[in-house]
Amino acid sequence: MKKLTLTLAFLFMSCAISMAHGPGFGRYQGNFGSSLxxxxxxxxxxxxxxxxxxxxxxxxxxxxxxxxxxxxxxxYYLNKMVQEEKLARDVYAYFGEKYNQPSFNLIAEAEExxxxxxxxxxxxxxxxxxxxxxxxxEFKDPNMKALFEDLIERGSIDLGQAYLxxxxxxxxxxxxxxECLSGVDNQDIRFVFQNLQKGSRNHMRAFxxxxxxxxxTYTPQFMNSEEFQFxxxxxxxxxxxxxxxxxxxxxxxxxxxxxxxxxxxxxxxxGFGPGQGPGQCPMRF
Numbered sequence: 001m002k003k004l005t006l007t008l009a010f011l012f013m014s015c016a017i018s019m020a021h022g023p024g025f026g027r028y029q030g031n032f033g034s035s036l037x038x039x040x041x042x043x044x045x046x047x048x049x050x051x052x053x054x055x056x057x058x059x060x061x062x063x064x065x066x067x068x069x070x071x072x073x074x075x076y077y078l079n080k081m082v083q084e085e086k087l088a089r090d091v092y093a094y095f096g097e098k099y100n101q102p103s104f105n106l107i108a109e110a111e112e113x114x115x116x117x118x119x120x121x122x123x124x125x126x127x128x129x130x131x132x133x134x135x136x137x138e139f140k141d142p143n144m145k146a147l148f149e150d151l152i153e154r155g156s157i158d159l160g161q162a163y164l165x166x167x168x169x170x171x172x173x174x175x176x177x178x179e180c181l182s183g184v185d186n187q188d189i190r191f192v193f194q195n196l197q198k199g200s201r202n203h204m205r206a207f208x209x210x211x212x213x214x215x216x217t218y219t220p221q222f223m224n225s226e227e228f229q230f231x232x233x234x235x236x237x238x239x240x241x242x243x244x245x246x247x248x249x250x251x252x253x254x255x256x257x258x259x260x261x262x263x264x265x266x267x268x269x270x271g272f273g274p275g276q277g278p279g280q281c282p283m284r285f
Contacts, residue, residue, distance in 0.1 A: 065188035077180040082118040083144050088169050090136040091151050095162045117192045163211045167218040170204040175222035190243035201231050208232040
């Protein structure tokens with residue numbers, strides 16, 4: 001009877017979260033595990049339809065910016081970030097199946113959308129995408145492959161270590177995106193990277209909260225501790241941001257980190273609001 005009660009509770013929670021995310025959010029749920037087990041390719045879909053379900057952060061917004069020449073540095077950052085987003089998606093998908101945790105599945109879906117967003121830039125400029133047609137856990141960059149295997153090994157010890165791996169990935173992403181944004185001036189790329197960084201801050205908040213429930217704390221390895229503490233102690237960010245990181249929807253406050261000066265431009269707004277359906281859920285990026 002106890003097992004049945006827990007099963008029903010899990011199903012109810014999963015349903016509520018999916019409904020709160022609105023149409024199309026559960027598009028990838030359940031597909032990652034089979035892809036990981038069978039070695040099937042799980043590359044971004046060429047239609048990028050998932051972007052249309054992402055609070056207005058979609059192909060229309062990306063295409064609204066002028067096309068500008070891509071510098072070698074910008075191409076390097078695009079290749080770097082699309083592989084990092086795949087790394088995050090594949091790791092979270094693996095742990096979602098291993099531990100049967102809906103939180104990992106939800107964040108893996110968000111990482112899939114992040115991959116789609118960066119991949120849309122590749123398609124827009126006719127660039128070769130380094131993650132196209134690669135199976136989960138496969139990477140052209142041997143260093144990324146080695147990192148994937150190391151993270152899987154570390155997170156397979158227990159659920160707490162899996163959450164620790166998740167926080168480490170988001171810490172790395174936030175820091176790497178800060179570097180990328182400092183070297184990118186194409187507005188469409190900045191728009192994508194700003195929204196990826198906002199999503200990573202929310203992911204960090206999620207993993208920090210889950211670690212708190214297990215009596216664990218995360219020590220940042222990439223960003224400085226002041227920035228980390230501000231992120232985990234501030235409210236969830238909801239809605240898309242523009243190429244400078246400012247909110248595109250009314251009613252949402254904004255702050256951004258500026259090295260040496262801390263957080264700038266006021267506070268966050270009233271936090272996340274209702275989703276497009278019954279209930280509320282902060283895991284919409």
